[in-house]
Amino acid sequence: MPKAIIITIDQLSARYLSPYGNTWNPTPELDNLAAIGMTAEYCLSSTTCLDSSMRSLLTGQHAISTEARPTLMRQLEEKGQTSLLIQEGDSLTNVSGCQEFTKIKTIPTASSADMADSLEMTATAQFISLVMKELEQGLTHDLTWIHHSNLGVVWDAPLPCREQFFGEEDPEVANIAQPPFGPLTNKNDPDEVMQIVHAYAAQVSVLDTCLGFLLDQIQTLAQTLRETTLLIITSPRSQALGHHGGVGYEHSQPATDQLHVPLLITKFVPQASEEPKVTPFRNSELLQSECINSTLEEWMTGQCHQKGPASHRSLLPQLESPGENITPLAQQFTLSKFTHDRLGILTPAWFALTTGGGDLRLYVKPDDRWESNEIASRRNDILKAFETLFKSPSDLLAQEVNLPDSLHKKP
Helix, strand or coil: CCEEEEEEECCCCHHHCHHHCCCCCCCHHHHHHHCCCEEEEEEECCECCHHHHHHHHHHCCCCCCCCCCCCHHHHHHHCCCCEEEEEECCCCCCCCCHHHCCEEEEECCCCCCCCCCCHHHCHHHHHHHHHHHHCCCCCCCCEEEEEECHHHCCCCCCHHHHHCCCCCCCCCCCCCCCCCCEECCCCCCHHHHHHHHHHHHHHHHHHHHHHHHHHHHHHHHHCCCCCCEEEEEECCCCCCECCCCEECHHHCCCCHHHCEECEEEEEECCCCCCCCCCCCEEEEEEEECHHHHHHHHHHHHCCCCCCCCHHHCCCHHHHHCCCCCCCCHHHCCEEEECHHHCEEEECCCEEEEECCCCCEEEEECCCCCCCCCCCHHHCHHHHHHHHHHHHCCCHHHHCCCCCCHHHHCCC
């Protein structure tokens, strides 16, 4: 039977990883993974709510959809396959569907009120160490799901990890061990944002190093099996780090950097197998996290949920034949739900947001990558096209949609 391992890291942002173009925060272990598999350049979560996003990963059901779908674990159980969830604390205990794992292993959450003295003493290192201990007996379940929840909670990276980002004229390193959730003290002070971003980036650097040890162990274990093992690393949502008014979703204006998550996929082939290894490939389509469920479902059950937008479809065909089966631009879009029920639609050329007052905000994409210049007042033609889409957002999930040329061609 095929095996799969998925590692979800809550609030891991693609923006701060070198496989996604970050040049000042190297993440060599994730670079190594990208070099042996598929890197999805634009994968957006369907929501900033953890519970809804995890349900989407488990069932393939979009955050605004009312369609009830069975979890992947239930489908595996019907086929006599087993699943294991290794979670940090009770981070997923109350998420609908997570109770259906065959076995749940809870690893105590480490906390800290200050920076750690060494990388080994960080909360992330302690979690990864305990995960590796749990896997020492091998990959005994068909599906192994590992969930790390502390990246958005504890920032205890040692001082040297933080100092690597600062120059002589930069502000002092911030001595913070938890994200400072709330509005910025001064929205016009770039130094405040820099301190927050660098504290987060230092934590990502620690995570990357620790992941390297875990990935080495997984690859070694997978190569002893008879079956090929699928590996996926992603995040249920990204993080708001001050670029849009505050830290945390409640204190930040909606933007794609809260949704843009990493998605790296590869296969570990047994040593005795003649199956070809994955060809490194960068997928530049607009994707959503629901495609992860579709990919796992097809890999483990041989079946695939074909309904819905192209951004939700299985990535296995492209993993096996890079560059083929590329979705036309007219069918590429993502639909996401922010706090306070605000919706966002991303197309290859534009990003539009609903507001509490019923208006729309509009940004050019991909040039305005982080939504810096709102231009709704200058492109009424584009607003009208988006207004049509926002009238029935649920319809976008139920059928194949062809966008008008104005929404998918460069303005």
